[in-house]
Amino acid sequence: xxxxxxxAPDLKVVIQIAENPEKGINSVLNLLKEMKFKEVEVxxxxxxxxAVLNPSLVSTLSPARVVACRNSLKAKGINEEKLPLGTIVxxxxxxxIVKRQSxxxxxxxx
Amino acid sequence: xxxxxxxAPDLKVVIQIAENPEKGINSVLNLLKEMKFKEVEVxxxxxxxxAVLNPSLVSTLSPARVVACRNSLKAKGINEEKLPLGTIVxxxxxxxIVKRQSxxxxxxxx
Amino acid sequence: xxxxxxxAPDLKVVIQIAENPEKGINSVLNLLKEMKFKEVEVxxxxxxxxAVLNPSLVSTLSPARVVACRNSLKAKGINEEKLPLGTIVxxxxxxxIVKRQSxxxxxxxx
Numbered sequence: 001x002x003x004x005x006x007x008a009p010d011l012k013v014v015i016q017i018a019e020n021p022e023k024g025i026n027s028v029l030n031l032l033k034e035m036k037f038k039e040v041e042v043x044x045x046x047x048x049x050x051a052v053l054n055p056s057l058v059s060t061l062s063p064a065r066v067v068a069c070r071n072s073l074k075a076k077g078i079n080e081e082k083l084p085l086g087t088i089v090x091x092x093x094x095x096x097i098v099k100r101q102s103x104x105x106x107x108x109x110x
Numbered sequence: 111x112x113x114x115x116x117x118a119p120d121l122k123v124v125i126q127i128a129e130n131p132e133k134g135i136n137s138v139l140n141l142l143k144e145m146k147f148k149e150v151e152v153x154x155x156x157x158x159x160x161a162v163l164n165p166s167l168v169s170t171l172s173p174a175r176v177v178a179c180r181n182s183l184k185a186k187g188i189n190e191e192k193l194p195l196g197t198i199v200x201x202x203x204x205x206x207i208v209k210r211q212s213x214x215x216x217x218x219x220x
Numbered sequence: 221x222x223x224x225x226x227x228a229p230d231l232k233v234v235i236q237i238a239e240n241p242e243k244g245i246n247s248v249l250n251l252l253k254e255m256k257f258k259e260v261e262v263x264x265x266x267x268x269x270x271a272v273l274n275p276s277l278v279s280t281l282s283p284a285r286v287v288a289c290r291n292s293l294k295a296k297g298i299n300e301e302k303l304p305l306g307t308i309v310x311x312x313x314x315x316x317i318v319k320r321q322s323x324x325x326x327x328x329x330x
Contacts, residue, residue, distance in 0.1 A: 035319070109329055
């Protein structure tokens with residue numbers, strides 16, 4: 001076995017969910033059970049964007065942060081003001097993912 | 111907000127499009143609108159390979175470069191000589207993605 | 221062309237296969253033909269987990285290692301003891317992918 005149980009308190013991870021949000025969210029929860037992180041952001045975009053309308057998503061994923069892509073919200077006609085408290089909106093989910101990696105965050109697509 | 115608007119002139123990004131090329135290309139364009147890069151390569155392979163036949167793709171994605179996977183072209187019976195001018199062909203798209211990361215490029219799959 | 225033919229004996233790569241295992245395995249084989257690596261791990265999870273039941277998978281992918289996600293095995297009701305010799309099982313495939321990246325491995329999803 002490869003030690004994925006160890007604490008990793010300095011790690012920062014940015015996770016992309018572009019489709020199948022149920023599977024993706026489940027994978028994020030499995031990840032959070034296995035490892036400790038300094039920061040985790042879960043970026044929802046493309047087909048998966050509607051998942052951010054779920055009022056319990058922010059608490060389900062906490063302490064990971066829920067990030068929504070504004071471009072994807074617009075494409076689906078979702079009003080930003082309808083989003084649950086705690087949801088972070090960025091102009092482009094893909095730019096957030098690239099920016100975080102440029103800051104040293106690990107990238108995972110689930 | 112997390113600052114994804116800032117210039118990032120030293121960044122190099124290799125982007126993988128393996129399926130749904132329309133969505134993928136749209137995400138690349140959104141990325142290019144948000145951030146500045148030193149170099150961007152978009153690697154088309156697997157189901158998305160046929161997108162490289164579009165004669166306007168090279169100019170649509172410019173200054174990002176269009177890279178086509180030779181293995182995927184062969185699998186679809188596409189003659190390389192039919193590809194629009196400006197398309198770069200590599201033996202294996204996945205090797206290109208790994209090689210670029212080994213050179214410090216950021217990876218994104220859209 | 222961009223030199224993806226060169227030897228790269230110090231590279232370590234962790235590859236995620238979450239769906240379409242046939243396409244993913246084919247891409248891994250194409251990668252192994254193009255480049256040399258110090259270590260390669262192929263992590264099967266989500267919909268792709270059943271591929272690890274194939275008794276020839278371990279030898280097909282060798283010298284890349286076959287890693288199976290225990291969460292995904294449980295979700296599909298697959299008994300771990302049925303897995304072919306040489307298959308490595310980890311609690312969470314996504315944690316393995318993140319951990320390997322934290323150790324400097326390159327990430328690829330196929």
